[in-house]
Amino acid sequence: MTYCVGLLLDQGLVMACDSRTNAGVDHISSYSKMHLFQPSPDRYFESKFGKSSLDRFARCGLSLEEGARLCLVSLESTARANLTVAPPYEVVLCPRDWMGPSHRLRLDVDDPDLVALSQSWDEGQRRAFAMLPSFSWEVPADGNQVV
Secondary structure, eight states: OOOEEEEEETTEEEEEEEOEEESSTTOEEEOOOTTOOOOOTTOOOOOOTTHHHHHHHOOTTOOHHHHHHHHHHHHHHHHHHOTTOOSOEEEEEEETTOSSOSEEEEEOTTOHHHHHHHHHHHHHHHHHHHTSOOOTTSOOTTSOOOO
16 A cells, blocks of 8 residues: 655646555555556555545645645545555655656655644644534533523
8 A cells, every 4th residue: 555646736746655665564664656656457546545635725726835735734644544654755846847856855754844744734623623613402611502
């Protein structure tokens, strides 16, 4: 199992993936997967775990940097739901009309940029959840039920 994500934006292409490969949760190794992105008969592409953030925020007008953050959020969301996906993550930014990448990142589990991004995303999600409106049948915190 691996997780790769790509966003085709007005400004270019952002690609990200985890660098782990394993034959089970007890045998883990790491290598770059950024050298090949193409389907073939022996490859299965599926979308599930990190897709909700992509569905909500991906749009062609994102900058490459915003796209990179969104891809990393998607990777982190997937890693929380699937033990076979985890850092190190790789990110490649390919600006439109360039012949190669402008930026290439490798983010290990303790990388300050990845830690800050993950913590900020988690805190934002918790704040958004806390701000969800109550159901009409819930008793308010002050104990006075509205009829």
